Amino acid sequence: MRKDLYEIRAYNIKHNYNVTDFLEAYRLLLQKAIDEVWNKIVWVEKYDKEGKRRLIPSQPPKDKEFKHHYLRNLLMKDWSYSKHYVDSAIKQAYAIIKSWRRSYIKGERRISKPITRKRFVRIKETLYSLQNGKIIVSIKPNKQYLEFDISKAWFLSRAKGNIGELILNEKYLTITFRAKKKEKKVKGKIAWDCNEKSLDGFNPEIGWIKLDLTKLFHIHRVYELKRKRLQQEATKKPSIKKVLAKYSKREKNRAKDFVHKLTTQISKEFKDFIHGFEDLRKQSMLNYSKEHNRRIATTNWRTITSFIAYKSNIKFLNPKNSTKTCSRCGMINASKGAVYECKACGLRIDRQLNAAINLYLKMEGLSPSQKLFNELMKAWSGFALTGEKANEGFDELERSPRLVNPKRFACLSKTT
Ligand SMILES: [Zn+2]
Numbered sequence: 432m433r434k435d436l437y438e439i440r441a442y443n444i445k446h447n448y449n450v451t452d453f454l455e456a457y458r459l460l461l462q463k464a465i466d467e468v469w470n471k472i473v474w475v476e477k478y479d480k481e482g483k484r485r486l487i488p489s490q491p492p493k494d495k496e497f498k499h500h501y502l503r504n505l506l507m508k509d510w511s512y513s514k515h516y517v518d519s520a521i522k523q524a525y526a527i528i529k530s531w532r533r534s535y536i537k538g539e540r541r542i543s544k545p546i547t548r549k550r551f552v553r554i555k556e557t558l559y560s561l562q563n564g565k566i567i568v569s570i571k572p573n574k575q576y577l578e579f580d581i582s583k584a585w586f587l588s589r590a591k592g593n594i595g596e597l598i599l600n601e602k603y604l605t606i607t608f609r610a611k612k613k614e615k616k617v618k619g620k621i622a623w624d625c626n627e628k629s630l631d632g633f634n635p636e637i638g639w640i641k642l643d644l645t646k647l648f649h650i651h652r653v654y655e656l657k658r659k660r661l662q663q664e665a666t667k668k669p670s671i672k673k674v675l676a677k678y679s680k681r682e683k684n685r686a687k688d689f690v691h692k693l694t695t696q697i698s699k700e701f702k703d704f705i706h707g708f709e710d711l712r713k714q715s716m717l718n719y720s721k722e723h724n725r726r727i728a729t730t731n732w733r734t735i736t737s738f739i740a741y742k743s744n745i746k747f748l749n750p751k752n753s754t755k756t757c758s759r760c761g762m763i764n765a766s767k768g769a770v771y772e773c774k775a776c777g778l779r780i781d782r783q784l785n786a787a788i789n790l791y792l793k794m795e796g797l798s799p800s801q802k803l804f805n806e807l808m809k810a811w812s813g814f815a816l817t818g819e820k821a822n823e824g825f826d827e828l829e830r831s832p833r834l835v836n837p838k839r840f841a842c843l844s845k846t847t
Pocket residue numbers: 757758759760761762773774775776777778
C-alpha cells in the first residue's frame with residue numbers, strides 16, 4: 432500500500448519564557464539516552480567490495496527490558512519535569528542513532544557518537560493540548576505550564592491541516608502543520624544537464640530544451656573581474672575585505688534573482704513534470720575544480736536545484752559518466768569540444784544534449800541501447816545525428832524546442 436504523503440509547514444512565534452534550565456536538562460537527558468544506546472551497539476568486522484576491513488554497527492537494542500525498563504528507569508531517576516519527556520528523549524535518541532548508522536554504512540560519517548549541542552525540545556502531538564486558541568505545554572506536572580496564545584496568529588488563515596509537532600527553543604515556539612498532500616498527476620520526466628552557459632533538458636516528447644544561462648555567466652564574470660582588479664590594488668586599501676564582501680553579496684543577489692525567475696518559469700512551463708538533476712552535492716566538495724567555468728556551473732547548479740526544489744518535484748541522479756557515455760550505444764568516450772563523438776557507433780551529437788539524454792535514461796532506470804535511442808528520438812522527426820546546425824526547412828519545424836519566455840531571460844536555441 433502507498434504511504435500517504437504529507438506537506439509540513441512550520442511557523443515560529445516568539446516567546447518570553449525563560450526555559451533555559453528546562454532545555455538544558457532535556458539536552459543532557461537526551462545525551463544520556465544516546466550514550467546508553469550507543470554503548471549497546473555491537474560492532475562486527477566485515478569486508479566491503481574492495482576487500483577493505485570495516486566495522487559495521489548493529490541496530491540499537493530493540494528488547495523491551497532495555498528500552499522500557501532499564502533505560503527508562505535510569506533516565507527517570509533525576510528527572511523532575513513531566514515524565515513524557517523521558518519517553519520523547521528515548522524515541523529521539525533511537526532516531527538519532529539510526530540515522531547516524533544509515534549514514535555511517537553509506538560511508539558518509541565516521542565512528543563517532545552523536546553529540547547533542549543545541550538546546551531544543553520536540554513536543555509531540557500527544558504532549559500538549561489546545562484550548563480556546565491556546566497551546567498548553569506541560570513542563571512540570573501540576574506545577575509549571577507554558578501557554579502560547581495563537582488565536583490571533585497571522586498564519587492561522589494560511590496554514591493547512593492539523594497542528595502537529597511543536598519545537599521549543601529559548602526564543603521561539605515552532606508550530607508545524609501537517610496536511611495531506613494532494614496527489615499530483617505526473618506528466619513526465621525531464622532530465623537537466625547544467626553547464627556554465629546553458630541548462631540543457633531532455634524529455635522524449637518535448638525534445639531538447641536549451642535554456643540560456645549566459646546572463647548568469649556574465650553576472651559571475653563581472654564580479655570575478657571586479658574582485659581581481661580590487662585585489663591588485665589591495666596594498667593601498669585596508670578596507671578591501673568590506674568591499675569584497677559587498678561585491679560577493681551583490682553577485683549572489685543578482686544571481687539569485689535571475690535563478691528565481693528562471694526556475695519559476697520552468698516550473699510553470701513544465702508543470703507536473705519531475706525534474707532530474709545530477710547529484711553534485713558530494714562530488715563538488717571532493718574535487719572542487721579550479722577551472723573557472725566549471726566552478727560557475729557548479730555554483731549555478733547549486734542555486735538552480737535549491738530554488739526549483741521549492742517549486743517542483745525534483746530527483747537527484749548519479750552523475751557518474753553522464754558526459755562520457757554515448758547515449759546511443761553506452762560506450763564510454765572521452766568528450767572533447769562541443770560535439771560528442773562515439774568511436775563505437777559513430778554517433779555525433781551535441782555534447783550537452785548527449786549528457787541530458789544520459790541523465791534522462793538514468794531517471795527512468797534504463798541503459799542506453801540503439802533501439803531505445805531510436806525510440807526516444809521518434810517524436811522529433813528529422814533529428815540529425817551530426818552536431819552541425821540543421822537546415823531549417825519545413826521538415827525541421829517539429830523538432831524546434833519549446834520557447835520559455837525568450838524575451839526576458841531564457842532563450843532557447845534550435846536543435847541541431
Ligand atoms: Zn555510441
